[in-house]
Amino acid sequence: MYSMRDDIERILVSEKEIEETVTRIAAEIDRDYGDSERSLLLLAILKGSVVFMGDLMKKIRRPVEIDFMRVSSYSGTETRGKVDILLDLHRDDLGRVDILIVEDIVDSGKTLAYLSNYLKFKGAHSVKCATMLNKPSRRKVDFEPDYSGLVIPDYFVVGYGLDYNEKYRTLPFIGILKPEIYTD
């Protein structure tokens, strides 16, 4: 039987390391938001963040609300540089809400720079960002996540929600694709 694992050159982040990282981020979030009486909204960016979101929300002890947005900025392994909102956030009480954007990876930074400004413009009380992975060497705009899981080098990675053309999201670890998969 064909296994997606055969397309992976090497595992970059193991399941154990993912677990430890998510536990650490959840503790940081509880430390920073634990005493606030405002609503904390975990806003996951579909589709890549669903796996991280599912793990993270279970480990945060204070109450949170969850919601989702969907944006599109990528095709294949290259960013198009433009952010389209495909699924928006609709609520009229954002002035009383702290938003924590939950993202799989910050690469060029364009998606999150755009989204943070957009959500502030819509009136959110505060907007911060938690990302599982961070590739600072690829940054094209001035954006730094408030909570960053692991800094990784400039590899195109898949698994734990991250895809290559919609594939490999279900792998439980984060791995580097064999180059022959995306070069032909």
Ligand code: IMP
């Ligand atoms: P940015 O706007 O360039 O920061 O792009 C962020 C989005 O690009 C992420 O939410 C991912 O969906 C996608 N992306 C960036 N790097 C990778 C990668 O190495 N593997 C899979 N998706 C990636």
Ligand code: MG
């Ligand atoms: Mg994404």
